[in-house]
Structures are given as C-alpha cells and as structure tokens.
Amino acid sequence: QKEVEQDPGPLSVPEGAIVSLNCTYSNSAFQYFMWYRQYSRKGPELLMYTYSSGNKEDGRFTAQVDKSSKYISLFIRDSQPSDSATYLCAMSLLGGYNKLIFGAGTRLAVHP
C-alpha cells in the first residue's frame, strides 16, 4: 500500500465550478499537510499548509484535514482557467529535516 494515495485524474471542469481534490494516507504519524501546485514546465509551488484537523481558508482555496479518517482535501471555489495545473498533496512527520511524502498529483483542467 502506498503511503499517500491521490487520484491522478485528469479532472476537467467548467470555469466557475467548485473543485475538490483529495488524498488519503496510511501513516497516522503524519502531522503536517501541504498542497503544492505545479504548472507545466515549472517546479511545484506551495499553495496551502496546515497541521491540524479542520479547515483552513485562503482566498478561493480551502484545505481540509481529517486525521481520524486519514483524508485531506483541497477545495477551489470559482475555479479559473489559470487554476489549470497539477495539484500535489504532501505530508511530513513531526521534527527531523522535513522529509515530505508526496502523492502522485491530480491534473486539473478548467475550461472557459
């Protein structure tokens, strides 16, 4: 079983839709949860970061963590064509040199 599972998509939605991206994980010791966005031909860039169960909102983006179910989500409201990218979830343990375990990434296309 992979430590982090993420549906690779692709996911295609119309502009303005609400997008839900999800990851499940198997290691209950993970404490920190991140979402990265990666545009074509670019490196991943950090979108959201959280360490507790519950929701964290930043503009059109909401990160949700459910540690009891080992499940994290990223919601994008009012999706725009500029949101078209691959979204990677990542998680790490407490302390250490910050080893991140990544999901495979979900490719999202928002069409006008």
Next chain:
Amino acid sequence: ETGVTQTPRHLVMGMTNKKSLKCEQHLGHNAMYWYKQSAKKPLELMFVYSLEERVENNSVPSRFSPECPNSSHLFLHLHTLQPEDSALYLCASSVAGRGTDTQYFGPGTRLTVL
C-alpha cells in the same frame, strides 16, 4: 536572482556522457534536496543535505552522485545514465531541523537520456 534556481533547464545526453546539474538557493536555507519526477509517479526523494551533511540517500544508483559544497549550492553529477533516468529533476530547499517548514522548489532540469 531570487528563490531556487536550477541550470541547465534542459539537458540531452548520451548514455556514456558525464554531466552535472546545478542548484542554487537564495533563501538563506540550510537544507537542500534532490527529487526525481517521472510521469504519473509521485516525486521521488533522492538525496537530502542538512547543514551540508548528507542525511538521506534513498537507494539511488551510484551513477547519480550529489555534492553540496555549501548551504547555498547543490550539484548532481551524472554518468553512464540509462534511458529510464529520463525525468524532471527538481531541487528544493528548506530550513533544517524544523519539521514545520516547507520546501521551496526550483523549476527543474528536464533530462533526456538517449
């Protein structure tokens, strides 16, 4: 220059060539990482340097050889690669010793091995 830079951005090499990838971070971080990104696979951590000491080597073949001369620079020396080594190689940096700090990535080097 800001953030994390990588050179070259694209590299095509034969199986008998020797080449090096370079990474430089301008963020004042003291941990640096090499990742391999292949199509439809998760990012694979290859090497980690923390405070200029290698702290992780994830069973990477010896044809990949990292070098970290100081906390701002990281190299990946390549020799006698295989076609399956073709991938995007990403460098990242962070603050060492603090699990809460996230990693910042460079744009990557797209490597093609013929």
